Amino acid sequence: MKYYNYLVNETNDVINYINEELDIDIVTKQNPDKIRNELYDRLFNEDSVTGNASGSYTMNSTTAEEYLVTNWSLLKEAVNELNPDFNAIEAGAEACDVLIRCYLLDEAIDLALKRLL
Structure with a gap:
């Protein structure tokens, strides 16, 4: 089984979004906290x-x-941080995947901005 690295993949998604949807010159001129x-x-x-x-x-x-197979501890962190009442079995794999992505979003944005700026 291949390990899926959520943070690496989400950071790349953030970079792709910035490149496709935003003007990088405007992004670089804004206050970092604001952006x-x-x-x-x-x-x-x-x-x-x-x-x-x-x-x-x-x-x-x-x-x-498949993405979740090697990321159970990350799912546990996301549940504990964002929604302690979240029931992974009832919610299903796609909801678990989304919860992890929401949990890592701040960090992925920071990493993306460091790579782009």
Whole structure:
């Protein structure tokens, strides 16, 4: 089984979003805290980054399950931090995948901005 690195993949998704949807010159001229907050607000519900708008990033439960196989401790962290009442079994793999992506969003934005700026 291949390890899926959520943070690396989500950081790349953030970079792709910035490159495709934003003017990088404007991004670099903004206050770093302001751009982080704006990106967080936009990307939290961006399916291409978190999947939170539709409830699925992968649009495929089998793929979401494959991503989770080596990331159970990360899911536990995300549940503890964001939603202690979250029931992974009832919610399903795609919801678990989205929860992890939402949990890592701040860190992925920071890493993306460091690489781009």
